[in-house]
Structures are given as structure tokens and as C-alpha cells.
Amino acid sequence: MDAQCLLNQLVAEGYPATFSMDEFSRINSYAGKLRYADAHLTKLASGSGRTVYQIDNEKVLKIAKNGKGVAQNQIEAEPFLQKYDLTARVFESDSRGLYLEMELAKKVGRKRFEQLTGVTIEDLADYLRYENQRHQVRACAFCVNHSPEFIAKMSNNEFVGSLSSLNADYDFKTGDEGRLSTWGEVLRDGQPTIVLVDFGLTTSVYDQFYHVELK
Ligand SMILES: Nc1ncnc2c1ncn2[C@@H]1O[C@H](COP(=O)(O)OP(=O)(O)O)[C@@H](O)[C@H]1O
Ligand SMILES: [Mg+2]
Structure with a gap:
């Protein structure tokens, strides 16, 4: 792999340099976390409980915007659900259900x-x-x-x-x-x-x- 290729890969993976997970996790309100994500990541979609942002080419960040979102993040993060082929992989999750990192999936028609x-x-x-x-x-x-x-x-x-x-x-x-x-x-x-x-x-x-x- 040449230097440019390696650089591209490094740039393509993980959070953008302007996003600090430390800072993000210290924010103590739904609205604050969403505002921070809005400023540093690309928004993909929103449901009744979570807003979904793209982290990189492989992952999304699902941020709870209310109690519905927290409850659903907590279920999606259950390790046993990861044993099913039909569920998207969850890589990291907040213990309080405020956010989780999930495999980025392509939309299907x-x-x-x-x-x-x-x-x-x-x-x-x-x-x-x-x-x-x-x-x-x-x-x-x-x-x-x-x-x-x-x-x-x-x-x-x-x-x-x-x-x-x-x-x-x-x-x-x-x-x-x-x-x-x-x-x-x-x-x-x-x-x-x-x-x-x-x-x-x-x-x-x-x-x-x-x-x-x-x-
Ligand atoms: N892992 C993912 N990869 C790509 N898009 C996703 C992913 N998870 C959710 N989305 C998109 O975001 C939308 C909202 O997420 P969803 O899990 O449905 O939130 P809610 O439970 O609040 O409705 C989904 O309908 C889907 O289009
Ligand atoms: Mg939904």
C-alpha cells in the first residue's frame, strides 16, 4: 500500500478529526448531543426515537432524542442479538442508551x-x-x-x-x-x-x- 492509499484509508475510517468522543459523551442533554453531531457529522436519517449520523464508510452513530430512543438503543446493544445473522452489527454502545455505533447499511429498494x-x-x-x-x-x-x-x-x-x-x-x-x-x-x-x-x-x-x- 502506498503512502497516499494509507492516508486515504486513515482519513476514511473513524470519526472526522473535528469530532471528539470525549466532548460528545460529556454533553448532558439529548438536544446538546444532537447539536454537536449536527455540527461535526453528516445526518443520514431520523426516526421517532433516534437520529442517525454517518461516522465513516462503515459505521453510523445512532443518537437517542428521547426516552423511546434510549430504550431502543438499549435493546439493539444487547449482546445476544448480535448472534443473529439478521441484525446489523453494533460495535460500541453507551451504557445509558444515549448513543450507539452500528454497521452502516446501504438502503435497499x-x-x-x-x-x-x-x-x-x-x-x-x-x-x-x-x-x-x-x-x-x-x-x-x-x-x-x-x-x-x-x-x-x-x-x-x-x-x-x-x-x-x-x-x-x-x-x-x-x-x-x-x-x-x-x-x-x-x-x-x-x-x-x-x-x-x-x-x-x-x-x-x-x-x-x-x-x-x-x-
Ligand atoms: N445502521 C444503519 N445504516 C444506515 N441507515 C440506518 C442505520 N440505522 C438506521 N438507519 C436509518 O435511519 C432511520 C432511523 O433509524 P431507526 O433505527 O429507524 O430509528 P427509530 O427507531 O427512532 O425510528 C432508519 O429508518 C434508516 O433509514
Ligand atoms: Mg424506525
Whole structure:
């Protein structure tokens, strides 16, 4: 590797020189941390609980902007979830859930999603709804009746099978898994692979932060 190449690699990896992790971690408010990140990193996207910034070509920084974000960062940082092929890798995490560093994943379009998984995002969303309904005790007036062929096709798909086990193991709320923005593409052992980039919403986090009781 020549000197320029080495320099490029050094520049391409890790936080930009103007970003100080020491300074960032000492900031004691959601808004303050977000302001600091806004000034030193490139913002990629924002959800209901986290804002996501690019660190370098391989990593993002997910910063909590409220209690919802803290709770989801804490779930995503659980070491056991790192044993699943379907989750994005988490490299570092704050013990209080205020931020974490995650593998940068490429956005996927509808076509790419189907290429990588063997199912369309719409069919996945439909199947996840069917799985939720199946576990409901009461009969549901609005439930869709899926054909046995559809159910067989989906449940025999390897990706869908792995996702269903992960969902059952962690009691995940699956609504967002039927949206492309919840997924990303990474390389695993050199192979393009689809992974979840948003996997912090367990039923207990949902009940605590998102569920609104109707009066
Ligand atoms: N590891 C990642 N790589 C690339 N983009 C990501 C990554 N994690 C999240 N994002 C993007 O940021 C958006 C918001 O992050 P998300 O985890 O969904 O936050 P929230 O849980 O607050 O909704 C996602 O929809 C996705 O588009
Ligand atoms: Mg989200």
C-alpha cells in the first residue's frame, strides 16, 4: 500500500478529526448531543426515537432524542442479538442508551429487497400481519384470509423463517419490518446480505412508550 492509499484509508475510517468522543459523551442533554453531531457529522436519517449520523464508510452513530430512543438503543446493544445473522452489527454502545455505533447499511429498494430475500416487501408485510393475527385470541373482523399457497410460500422461505424466529425470541413489534427503511444491505464474508437496521422495538418498549390507550 502506498503512502497516499494509507492516508486515504486513515482519513476514511473513524470519526472526522473535528469530532471528539470525549466532548460528545460529556454533553448532558439529548438536544446538546444532537447539536454537536449536527455540527461535526453528516445526518443520514431520523426516526421517532433516534437520529442517525454517518461516522465513516462503515459505521453510523445512532443518537437517542428521547426516552423511546434510549430504550431502543438499549435493546439493539444487547449482546445476544448480535448472534443473529439478521441484525446489523453494533460495535460500541453507551451504557445509558444515549448513543450507539452500528454497521452502516446501504438502503435497499423494492427490487433489491426481493433479490436478496426471495420475497417482496409487500408480501412480507402481509405475512407479518397474518402472523400477528394468528396469535390474537379474539376473532378479528378485518383479518385478511390468506391462501394456503401464500402461507406455504412464505413460511418455507429461509429469510422469513429466520425473521419469524427472531421476532418470537425477542417479542418484537413487527409493523416496521414491512417497510424498506427498516432494512439495509451489508457485506457478510464478502456476500451481500440483508439486515435489520432498526430492531429495538420489543412489545415491552412499545407498551411503555408508543401505546396510546383510547379512553
Ligand atoms: N445502521 C444503519 N445504516 C444506515 N441507515 C440506518 C442505520 N440505522 C438506521 N438507519 C436509518 O435511519 C432511520 C432511523 O433509524 P431507526 O433505527 O429507524 O430509528 P427509530 O427507531 O427512532 O425510528 C432508519 O429508518 C434508516 O433509514
Ligand atoms: Mg424506525
